[in-house]
Amino acid sequence: MIEEVKRGFFADWHNLDAEKYLQLDYYFETTSDPEEAAAHLCQEQSTAQWKRVGVDEDLRDRFGAKVIDLVVEQTFDKPNHPYLAEESKQSYGCRVKIAHPHENFGPKIPNLLTAVGGEGVFHSPGISTIKLLDIQFPESFMQHFEGPKFGVSGLRDMLGAYDRPLFFGVIKPNIGLAPEPFAELAFQGWLGGLDIAKDDEMLSDVAWSPLSERAEKLGKARLAAEKATGEKKIYLANITDEVDRLLELHDIAVERGANALMVNGMTTGLSAVRMLRKHTQVPLVAHFDFIAPFTLIPDFGVHSKLITKLQRMVGFDAIIFPGFGARMKTPSAEVLQNAEECLKPLGHLKPSLPVPAGSQWAGSTGDLYEKLGTVDFGIVPGRAVFEHPMGPKAGATSLRQGWEATREGISIETYAKQHLELAEAIKMVS
Amino acid sequence: MIEEVKRGFFADWHNLDAEKYLQLDYYFETTSDPEEAAAHLCQEQSTAQWKRVGVDEDLRDRFGAKVIDLVVEQTFDKPNHPYLAEESKQSYGCRVKIAHPHENFGPKIPNLLTAVGGEGVFHSPGISTIKLLDIQFPESFMQHFEGPKFGVSGLRDMLGAYDRPLFFGVIKPNIGLAPEPFAELAFQGWLGGLDIAKDDEMLSDVAWSPLSERAEKLGKARLAAEKATGEKKIYLANITDEVDRLLELHDIAVERGANALMVNGMTTGLSAVRMLRKHTQVPLVAHFDFIAPFTLIPDFGVHSKLITKLQRMVGFDAIIFPGFGARMKTPSAEVLQNAEECLKPLGHLKPSLPVPAGSQWAGSTGDLYEKLGTVDFGIVPGRAVFEHPMGPKAGATSLRQGWEATREGISIETYAKQHLELAEAIKMVS
Numbered sequence: 027m028i029e030e031v032k033r034g035f036f037a038d039w040h041n042l043d044a045e046k047y048l049q050l051d052y053y054f055e056t057t058s059d060p061e062e063a064a065a066h067l068c069q070e071q072s073t074a075q076w077k078r079v080g081v082d083e084d085l086r087d088r089f090g091a092k093v094i095d096l097v098v099e100q101t102f103d104k105p106n107h108p109y110l111a112e113e114s115k116q117s118y119g120c121r122v123k124i125a126h127p128h129e130n131f132g133p134k135i136p137n138l139l140t141a142v143g144g145e146g147v148f149h150s151p152g153i154s155t156i157k158l159l160d161i162q163f164p165e166s167f168m169q170h171f172e173g174p175k176f177g178v179s180g181l182r183d184m185l186g187a188y189d190r191p192l193f194f195g196v197i198k199p200n201i202g203l204a205p206e207p208f209a210e211l212a213f214q215g216w217l218g219g220l221d222i223a224k225d226d227e228m229l230s231d232v233a234w235s236p237l238s239e240r241a242e243k244l245g246k247a248r249l250a251a252e253k254a255t256g257e258k259k260i261y262l263a264n265i266t267d268e269v270d271r272l273l274e275l276h277d278i279a280v281e282r283g284a285n286a287l288m289v290n291g292m293t294t295g296l297s298a299v300r301m302l303r304k305h306t307q308v309p310l311v312a313h314f315d316f317i318a319p320f321t322l323i324p325d326f327g328v329h330s331k332l333i334t335k336l337q338r339m340v341g342f343d344a345i346i347f348p349g350f351g352a353r354m355k356t357p358s359a360e361v362l363q364n365a366e367e368c369l370k371p372l373g374h375l376k377p378s379l380p381v382p383a384g385s386q387w388a389g390s391t392g393d394l395y396e397k398l399g400t401v402d403f404g405i406v407p408g409r410a411v412f413e414h415p416m417g418p419k420a421g422a423t424s425l426r427q428g429w430e431a432t433r434e435g436i437s438i439e440t441y442a443k444q445h446l447e448l449a450e451a452i453k454m455v456s
Numbered sequence: 457m458i459e460e461v462k463r464g465f466f467a468d469w470h471n472l473d474a475e476k477y478l479q480l481d482y483y484f485e486t487t488s489d490p491e492e493a494a495a496h497l498c499q500e501q502s503t504a505q506w507k508r509v510g511v512d513e514d515l516r517d518r519f520g521a522k523v524i525d526l527v528v529e530q531t532f533d534k535p536n537h538p539y540l541a542e543e544s545k546q547s548y549g550c551r552v553k554i555a556h557p558h559e560n561f562g563p564k565i566p567n568l569l570t571a572v573g574g575e576g577v578f579h580s581p582g583i584s585t586i587k588l589l590d591i592q593f594p595e596s597f598m599q600h601f602e603g604p605k606f607g608v609s610g611l612r613d614m615l616g617a618y619d620r621p622l623f624f625g626v627i628k629p630n631i632g633l634a635p636e637p638f639a640e641l642a643f644q645g646w647l648g649g650l651d652i653a654k655d656d657e658m659l660s661d662v663a664w665s666p667l668s669e670r671a672e673k674l675g676k677a678r679l680a681a682e683k684a685t686g687e688k689k690i691y692l693a694n695i696t697d698e699v700d701r702l703l704e705l706h707d708i709a710v711e712r713g714a715n716a717l718m719v720n721g722m723t724t725g726l727s728a729v730r731m732l733r734k735h736t737q738v739p740l741v742a743h744f745d746f747i748a749p750f751t752l753i754p755d756f757g758v759h760s761k762l763i764t765k766l767q768r769m770v771g772f773d774a775i776i777f778p779g780f781g782a783r784m785k786t787p788s789a790e791v792l793q794n795a796e797e798c799l800k801p802l803g804h805l806k807p808s809l810p811v812p813a814g815s816q817w818a819g820s821t822g823d824l825y826e827k828l829g830t831v832d833f834g835i836v837p838g839r840a841v842f843e844h845p846m847g848p849k850a851g852a853t854s855l856r857q858g859w860e861a862t863r864e865g866i867s868i869e870t871y872a873k874q875h876l877e878l879a880e881a882i883k884m885v886s
Contacts, residue, residue, distance in 0.1 A: 072658070075628035075839050078641065079847050085632035130631050130658065136696050137660050139723035144657060144745030148752065149814060151783050198505035201560050202515035211508065227574060228502070228560065230567050268564050269699055270731040293569035295725025301700040315574030319757040320749035322578065327749040353581050384579060409505050417509050 177376030218422025245283010303341030349382025607806030648852025675713010733771025779812025818858030
């Protein structure tokens with residue numbers, strides 16, 4: 027039995043004003059009493075001390091986080107994840123839903139992350155491992171977030187590309203080329219069928235490829251490719267940099283010819299992206315650096331789908347995240363959850379384009395289409411385009427051919443008999 | 457044997473220009489050939505494709521990350537950390553040192569984190585688990601970082617407090633009190649002996665306690681406490697908020713009477729802190745929210761001491777981090793490493809004050825002094841001061857008494873016989 031006083035951190039959801047609370051879902055394991063551990067979790071993440079000495083008051087009613095559901099899902103003979111448990115004794119795997127009053131901190135990303143993933147969560151007494159699985163935001167909170175400015179339909183309108191996936195290509199060699207030869211590679215990729223030629227996440231504003239010069243060269247190459255193909259094209263420039271340079275780099279890149287911008291959201295900060303969203307004239311694209319270190323471990327950290335949701339809330343129009351396949355270390359169900367977080371209804375927010383990444387090639391389009399069950403996705407190969415033995419133009423063409431085969435319901439092997447670029451692409455991965 | 461071509465990602469450190477490279481230390485496990493895995497790790501984090509198709513070039517010499525040391529430390533019959541390995545077969549635990557050319561991205565925090573903790577690291581082929589342990593920065597890189605503006609000696613000068621630890625107190629109830637009663641608690645704490653009364657990491661600029669009003673009330677209470685005690689005092693206000701409000705909130709808080717500022721560095725973004733450092737007129741203090749999710753797991757993620765180093769580099773004058781004791785889930789050796797990262801020589805940077813946190817009380821001062829071997833640390837209790845049965849003034853007094861006992865070489869139990877506040881403090885933890 028838990029102390030009676032801890033009952034102040036429990037409530038019935040139906041007695042609470044839904045608009046005043048976030049609903050937090052956690053999985054945790056404890057070797058203590060599960061109710062006691064859940065009460066601690068609420069206490070530590072909200073009003074840790076809820077009264078002054080010598081004053082008759084209880085701040086929990088208004089400011090306390092409250093357990094609204096607790097289920098012991100599993101009982102283990104010993105700690106299931108021994109890396110954090112202190113003793114080898116019986117442990118409980120629990121799902122808890124917590125109502126957290128958002129007026130404690132307000133609709134702000136840094137303060138939200140502190141509340142739901144700070145000291146009060148990861149150092150809560152009696153909890154050996156914990157994973158933040160999801161957050162439901164009421165409209166009173168969500169209304170403060172602008173979300174994608176363009177969204178999926180905005181990106182499609184820019185490209186005039188409907189009823190098919192969007193073809194991204196990461197220009198490679200990703201690091202080391204000067205702007206001029208780099209632009210030539212992008213040009214070839216666009217000619218072959220890329221919609222969006224993009225900088226690698228590692229390429230930023232550097233002395234050997236200043237963003238100003240790169241945006242100018244790629245901007246010109248983009249216009250030339252549009253003229254040559256009769257299609258609209260996007261140059262996606264990576265402006266990841268120190269926070270106080272983001273708006274300046276936006277202006278430099280956009281003025282010179284970039285018509286979409288990438289930011290590594292977690293390394294730059296989601297709050298900085300939200301600031302950029304207020305300023306941007308072009309779509310913003312997320313890359314997933316530094317997310318794996320706190321999402322990859324089962325039953326610990328934060329679930330990646332929540333990070334995708336937050337990236338949509340702060341304004342990313344497209345979100346690149348780890349896709350299918352062993353290399354990306356992400357279970358298929360989790361990849362699907364991330365795609366859903368991009369597209370499903372979320373308050374007044376537009377959908378973001380999901381872009382599952384990692385070792386993509388011509389054969390991936392059909393695979394992704396089948397698994398995701400929609401054409402609203404992007405495919406983002408790098409070497410499959412730019413290391414194609416016939417060159418980047420042929421590499422990009424092979425992507426389109428992969429999609430044509432899918433659309434026509436023909437296997438890529440059969441389709442490749444009449445399409446040399448695709449045949450060579452198949453050879454590359456064999 | 458690894459492919460001959462992968463040898464391009466190996467180098468002898470003595471043949472490289474030390475000023476051009478960061479040295480990265482990783483622990484990783486692989487079920488593949490360790491040299492092959494290490495080569496992949498270098499390739500994926502630098503020039504993933506190092507030549508154009510049809511062009512005779514090799515970008516690796518200048519832009520490639522390079523293995524400069526590789527030691528297979530352990531061989532396991534099966535993956536040591538099964539949560540990420542695909543198969544139950546022999547695996548190798550390896551230490552690798554990589555020379556990474558920093559001109560690939562420049563002296564920028566977001567791009568650094570992308571390079572050393574991005575897709576190229578946590579999704580590198582053949583690596584089942586990986587932890588970034590440390591980075592050595594050459595002076596050519598470090599010179600761009602300003603580090604603490606005040607540092608340990610600056611904080612001591614502000615307080616006129618030398619040859620002893622600094623006494624922080626987290627004002628509690630942390631959430632829910634209006635500025636007026638909140639200031640009264642701080643005042644009592646200062647009277648009793650706190651040097652620094654601080655906002656909780658969960659308390660920010662909110663409707664029920666606007667920072668402007670809080671800073672004004674606490675500022676006045678601070679001056680009153682200075683007058684009453686004849687000692688200098690600090691009000692440490694938490695300005696954690698959206699990035700585009702940080703400088704404004706700095707000005708609001710400092711103009712009204714806060715004379716140090718706290719930012720939850722990881723949730724706000726280390727780059728944003730670096731921006732604030734350029735602007736600040738007062739010391740900056742770090743709190744460790746959202747660091748545990750990627751540092752707590754053994755052999756995975758990022759070592760906490762590196763995050764402490766980065767926090768010092770971006771300009772924090774004091775760094776609060778998880779301290780000793782089971783609740784903080786941090787091995788004692790790691791707590792010591794974090795304290796060392798604050799204080800040890802690091803280029804031209806001033807030391808930051810280490811503040812090991814978590815369930816601190818009067819008895820912790822002696823314990824910390826003994827373990828850290830220096831008086832250059834802060835102690836940061838919350839409830840031990842503000843839930844002390846005799847009130848916050850007595851709670852703060854008990855801290856000072858705990859330190860007096862240590863200084864005089866008397867056990868706190870003996871000292872408590874003549875000091876009621878300390879006696880009550882001992883009862884609280886018993």
